Amino acid sequence: MIPKAHSIISMTTLTARVYLLCCDLVLWACVWAVLLRLDGEGSLDLRCLWDFRVISWAGLYLLSTLVADNTVQPFLKPWVALLSFLPAVFDTVQTMLQGTVRGFSPVPDPGMVVLSSATSTLIYVVMETAFPHGGSVKGSRKKKRDEKAKALLMRVIRYSRPDSLHLGAAFIFLSLAALFETFIPYSIGKVVDHLSGKYQHNNFLWAIGLMALCSLGSSMFSGLRGGMFMCSLGRLNKRIRHMLFQNLMKQEINFFEENKPGSLTSRLISDTDRMGRSVAMNVNVLLRSLVKTCGMLYFMLGLSWQLTLLTCIEMPLLAFIQNAYNNLYQKTSREIQDCNAEIAELATSVIGSMKTVRSCKGEAQEQRRYERALNRKLQVLTRKGICSNVHLLIRRFITVGLKVAMLIQGRNLISTGQLSSGSLLAFVFYQKDMVTNMKQLVYIYGDMLNTVGSAVKVFQLLDRKPRMREEKGLAPEKLKGKLTFEKVTFSYSSRPDNKALESVTLELSPGKVTALVGPSGGGKTSCVCLLQRFYEPQDGEVFLDGEPLYRYQHQYFHQKVAMVSQDPVLFSGSVRYNIEYGLQDCTIERVEEAARKANAHDFICKLEQKYDTDVGECGDQLSAGQKQCIALARALIRNPQILILDEATSHMDCSTQQAIQDVLNNITDQTVLVIAHRLETVEKAHHIIFMEDGRVMEEGTHQQLMANEKGRYYRLKEKLFHTEPHPRD
Numbered sequence: 001m002i003p004k005a006h007s008i009i010s011m012t013t014l015t016a017r018v019y020l021l022c023c024d025l026v027l028w029a030c031v032w033a034v035l036l037r038l039d040g041e042g043s044l045d046l047r048c049l050w051d052f053r054v055i056s057w058a059g060l061y062l063l064s065t066l067v068a069d070n071t072v073q074p075f076l077k078p079w080v081a082l083l084s085f086l087p088a089v090f091d092t093v094q095t096m097l098q099g100t101v102r103g104f105s106p107v108p109d110p111g112m113v114v115l116s117s118a119t120s121t122l123i124y125v126v127m128e129t130a131f132p133h134g135g136s137v138k139g140s141r142k143k144k145r146d147e148k149a150k151a152l153l154m155r156v157i158r159y160s161r162p163d164s165l166h167l168g169a170a171f172i173f174l175s176l177a178a179l180f181e182t183f184i185p186y187s188i189g190k191v192v193d194h195l196s197g198k199y200q201h202n203n204f205l206w207a208i209g210l211m212a213l214c215s216l217g218s219s220m221f222s223g224l225r226g227g228m229f230m231c232s233l234g235r236l237n238k239r240i241r242h243m244l245f246q247n248l249m250k251q252e253i254n255f256f257e258e259n260k261p262g263s264l265t266s267r268l269i270s271d272t273d274r275m276g277r278s279v280a281m282n283v284n285v286l287l288r289s290l291v292k293t294c295g296m297l298y299f300m301l302g303l304s305w306q307l308t309l310l311t312c313i314e315m316p317l318l319a320f321i322q323n324a325y326n327n328l329y330q331k332t333s334r335e336i337q338d339c340n341a342e343i344a345e346l347a348t349s350v351i352g353s354m355k356t357v358r359s360c361k362g363e364a365q366e367q368r369r370y371e372r373a374l375n376r377k378l379q380v381l382t383r384k385g386i387c388s389n390v391h392l393l394i395r396r397f398i399t400v401g402l403k404v405a406m407l408i409q410g411r412n413l414i415s416t417g418q419l420s421s422g423s424l425l426a427f428v429f430y431q432k433d434m435v436t437n438m439k440q441l442v443y444i445y446g447d448m449l450n451t452v453g454s455a456v457k458v459f460q461l462l463d464r465k466p467r468m469r470e471e472k473g474l475a476p477e478k479l480k481g482k483l484t485f486e487k488v489t490f491s492y493s494s495r496p497d498n499k500a501l502e503s504v505t506l507e508l509s510p511g512k513v514t515a516l517v518g519p520s521g522g523g524k525t526s527c528v529c530l531l532q533r534f535y536e537p538q539d540g541e542v543f544l545d546g547e548p549l550y551r552y553q554h555q556y557f558h559q560k561v562a563m564v565s566q567d568p569v570l571f572s573g574s575v576r577y578n579i580e581y582g583l584q585d586c587t588i589e590r591v592e593e594a595a596r597k598a599n600a601h602d603f604i605c606k607l608e609q610k611y612d613t614d615v616g617e618c619g620d621q622l623s624a625g626q627k628q629c630i631a632l633a634r635a636l637i638r639n640p641q642i643l644i645l646d647e648a649t650s651h652m653d654c655s656t657q658q659a660i661q662d663v664l665n666n667i668t669d670q671t672v673l674v675i676a677h678r679l680e681t682v683e684k685a686h687h688i689i690f691m692e693d694g695r696v697m698e699e700g701t702h703q704q705l706m707a708n709e710k711g712r713y714y715r716l717k718e719k720l721f722h723t724e725p726h727p728r729d
């Protein structure tokens with residue numbers, strides 16, 4: 001409170017006030033001088049007085065934001081509002097009490113100015129005490145949240161900049177539609193007046209024509225406006241999704257391990273959609289409501305200022321209730337979003353691993369998990385429903401009460417001849433529309449801040465920088481392919497305490513086949529992952545031809561390094577598409593040659609549409625061995641300098657394995673790394689590295705390692721390779 005109290009009496013506040021007062025004085029004087037010249041009396045009727053006050057308030061409000069800083073503004077703004085409206089309210093109430101309408105001066109009483117200052121100070125102090133704006137932790141947190149939401153909203157709007165042409169056209173159609181719509185109740189009132197008074201055919205026809213024109217115009221421009229906004233929404237959605245997907249593609253593998261596919265797809269699909277809606281839909285409704293409200297206010301004041309005043313009482317009450325409801329709504333919406341992401345993730349993971357679930361008899365357990373997730377969502381939805389109903393009830397109560405008061409006052413005005421029955425009917429239409437519009441205005445603001453919650457998640461993904469060292473674009477024409485691990489230590493981010501590799505030093509030479517062997521969990525696949533730059537080592541470095549891997553250009557590097565894994569991933573599409581994946585302008589001859597080398601050509605030719613046969617979702621229509629053959633062909637077609645086979649032949653039959661062995665035997669200048677449990681492959685490797693517990697334990701040729709009868713390789717060979725073929729191969 002102390003800094004606030006200080007701001008109330010500070011010199012800055014006083015200077016700003018004096019400055020604004022002077023500006024207002026100039027305005028009063030100008031209007032007064034114009035009036036004196038026009039009618040010689042210098043007075044206005046009540047409606048013009050209100051119009052003038054609204055305009056002067058808007059001007060002073062704008063000025064106050066320009067001349068004062070953030071600390072002074074919260075105090076200055078209520079003062080500006082009071083200074084502008086208090087004299088008009090005073091004149092209006094006095095007129096209501098006395099029942100006579102007289103001329104009103106645009107220049108307020110000096111006492112009124114003092115009263116405005118005193119009242120605004122008092123209101124400010126009371127409000128600050130009752131609802132601390134920035135003083136309390138909760139208050140400042142809410143303020144910060146709102147500011148953040150507004151900043152995000154502005155960012156969403158900035159993304160709509162390329163659609164400014166569409167949005168501009170939409171705004172023109174919107175204004176025209178709102179204008180025509182505003183005229184409809186007025187024209188209905190005129191029709192009723194012509195029917196109830198003395199009938200004049202021409203006037204009646206004119207009124208009917210006006211009504212028809214307004215309805216037609218409103219429908220036509222509404223349609224055009226809707227179409228334009230939908231088009232902008234579609235374009236914005238497409239842009240955001242594309243950018244998001246582009247950024248997702250750049251992320252390191254760790255990111256995809258930390259974020260489940262379900263929640264990422266939810267961000268990509270529903271959150272981008274919600275975010276887009278916050279702009280196109282809400283801005284559409286917001287602008288339409290704003291334009292309509294201004295137009296209707298003008299007509300309503302023209303029909304009866306007393307009834308307009310009654311209508312205006314409803315607004316702050318509804319706004320207050322809506323504000324409270326918006327906070328609750330935002331909270332529950334966030335919870336529902338989380339529940340949806342959880343449900344989607346659960347369903348995706350279970351459906352994606354149905355075979356495992358079935359073989360482990362996990363159906364009942366998964367059903368229970370899914371039901372629990374659904375129940376959580378149901379609870380939040382029920383809570384949301386109850387809040388919404390209570391909110392609706394209170395709103396109805398206020399609306400009905402004020403409508404009754406308005407009709408009683410309308411009846412009084414008709415009996416004193418101040419209002420025609422047609423005008424009352426028109427007013428009732430306006431009032432109904434006005435309340436709906438105002439509700440929409442308040443609701444839309446809340447909903448915009450609310451949908452911004454989705455924007456937060458989308459922007460978080462959009463702004464995320466991949467946690468990989470920036471590549472330096474190295475792409476030498478000639479690559480030897482010498483790979484070296486120098487004291488590499490690495491742990492996965494999900495298990496930072498478990499060292500998958502510890503101070504590993506090894507070398508893979510060009511023209512040689514190196515085999516990595518060792519017990520399960522020894523670190524063989526982790527080596528391969530580092531070689532592929534899926535992860536970065538915490539310590540040490542992996543070099544290719546003496547340069548750290550990260551220095552190489554991404555495209556270049558993956559063109560030179562090809563890998564076939566134990567469970568290769570095929571994409572839904574033809575066999576040919578899968579073999580030439582990522583290559584451009586690849587001839588069928590090259591595809592066939594690669595397939596022949598991988599011993600895949602024969603079985604492909606037996607397929608119904610040969611190379612054009614669809615392999616199904618993830619290659620489901622092929623056997624595991626056939627998938628490995630196609631993956632091998634995909635690697636060989638690239639003619640890579642470095643070929644990695646991670647138990648790549650484990651599902652292949654003996655003849656295929658033999659064919660692969662032939663490929664390996666014919667290696668001349670390529671660097672080949674194999675992880676295999678098959679004796680022949682390992683035996684024939686030029687160099688064998690034995691890994692255990694993330695460390696290199698032994699290395700050498702088969703003969704060298706077998707010479708040590710107490711060695712780990714010897715024992716492993718005895719244990720695993722005593723029968724041929726090995727069960728895993």
Ligand SMILES: Nc1ncnc2c1ncn2[C@@H]1O[C@H](COP(=O)(O)OP(=O)(O)OP(=O)(O)O)[C@@H](O)[C@H]1O
Nearest residue numbers: 492494495498500519520521522523524525526527
């Ligand atoms: N994605 C992962 N997240 C966390 N830890 C992992 C991950 N992958 C492997 N590990 C751990 O890293 C260590 C080395 O595993 P790695 O897969 O490299 O062994 P491997 O020798 O290839 O085993 P296998 O022969 O069974 O394939 C193990 O302790 C393993 O539990």
